Amino acid sequence: MPAMNPSARYDGLSQFLHWAIVLLVLVLLVMGKVGLVDAEHPESAAFMWHGSLGVLVLVLVAARAIWRLRRPPPEFPSTMTRLGRIGARMMHASLYVLLIALPLSGWLAASSEGSNVNFFNVATLPRWGGSVTADRGSAAAPRTRAVAESAEGREDLAEEAHELLGDALIILASLHVLAALKHQFIDHDDLIRRMLPAVWPRTPGTRSTGG
Ligand code: HEM
Ligand code: HEM
Numbered sequence: 001m002p003a004m005n006p007s008a009r010y011d012g013l014s015q016f017l018h019w020a021i022v023l024l025v026l027v028l029l030v031m032g033k034v035g036l037v038d039a040e041h042p043e044s045a046a047f048m049w050h051g052s053l054g055v056l057v058l059v060l061v062a063a064r065a066i067w068r069l070r071r072p073p074p075e076f077p078s079t080m081t082r083l084g085r086i087g088a089r090m091m092h093a094s095l096y097v098l099l100i101a102l103p104l105s106g107w108l109a110a111s112s113e114g115s116n117v118n119f120f121n122v123a124t125l126p127r128w129g130g131s132v133t134a135d136r137g138s139a140a141a142p143r144t145r146a147v148a149e150s151a152e153g154r155e156d157l158a159e160e161a162h163e164l165l166g167d168a169l170i171i172l173a174s175l176h177v178l179a180a181l182k183h184q185f186i187d188h189d190d191l192i193r194r195m196l197p198a199v200w201p202r203t204p205g206t207r208s209t210g211g
Contacts, residue, residue, distance in 0.1 A: 009194040011071050017064045018195055021099065024057050025169070028102075032166055039159065042115030051110060051117040055125065058103040061096065079189055091176055098169045105162040112155035 010018070028050060031037055036046040076085045110117055111128035118124055183191035190203050 008074055009196075009198065010074060012197070013067055014064070014071065014073070015195055015197065017060055017067070021057060021060050021064070024053050024060070025099070025173070028053055028057070029166060029170060032163075039110055039113035039115055039155070042110065042113070042118075047110075047115070048118050048121060051106065052120045054103040054106050055117060055119055057099060061099045065096070074194060077189055077191065079187065088179070091172065091179070094172055095169075095176065098165055098172065102162065102165050102169060105158060105165055109155065109158035109162045112151065112158045 009015075031046060031050050037050040038044070038047065041047060076088065080088070107117055107125065108128050114127075116124050116127060180192055183189050184203070188205060193200055193202065
């Protein structure tokens with residue numbers, strides 16, 4: 001873990017990356033949960049957008065990770081307890097793990113289904129581990145059927161993992177937002193300004209940690 005910097009708020013690029021990722025993730029979760037995305041219809045616009053925006057999240061998280069090494073996060077406010085700091089660090093690390101695992105599992109689910117991820121119709125990403133799109137019909141020879149069944153098993157597993165990771169993200173991101181609200185309305189430390197531009201007005205009646 002790199003040393004933290006002594007400033008009171010995240011720098012502009014870190015803030016931009018945080019809010020861009022939040023926006024994309026919300027769109028992706030809604031798309032997934034309302035059933036717009038179906039791996040069996042890789043030609044649909046929804047599939048292209050879901051896959052492309054998902055891969056974009058991966059790119060932005062990689063950019064965030066590199067930038068985080070160059071410009072470490074600001075120090076936690078002195079009012080935060082040791083346990084609170086450990087909890088916040090663990091929460092942020094878990095969120096990053098999910099933000100990496102989700103696009104990868106989605107990509108894997110698409111690959112197992114034999115579908116390519118078409119990045120904004122500009123580039124086609126390679127499929128993971130090739131694909132087996134053997135005929136699943138009952139007339140298939142035993143070996144072909146076994147191959148098809150194992151491919152189907154992998155496909156189900158990848159889809160289930162993707163779904164489970166999505167649910168975990170919904171839970172952890174909700175806790176993260178609740179923590180931000182606790183800081184705002186119970187601790188009154190205006191911590192949210194650390195993730196907002198300096199021109200953002202200070203909330204009246206709070207001890208600002210945001211400079
Ligand atoms: C941060 C990135 C992503 C998030 C938050 C996300 C979220 C979701 C969610 C919530 C679902 C619905 C799961 C369910 O409850 O049934 C879903 C479905 C799906 N996602 Fe993603 N996804 C992401 C990235 C990707 C990527 C990069 C791909 C690659 C193409 C992808 C492919 C799929 C597919 C194929 C389904 C449908 C699975 C099925 O047919 O049941 N996702 N996604
Ligand atoms: C999908 C939703 C979200 C995700 C995945 C997410 C993820 C993250 C991550 C990974 C960090 C750590 C940043 C770093 O140190 O590199 C962070 C920090 C932060 N987030 Fe979020 N976030 C989400 C939504 C929100 C929302 C809606 C709010 C506002 C209510 C918020 C407020 C903050 C604040 C204030 C910090 C800085 C905490 C500190 O001062 O150390 N986040 N978020």
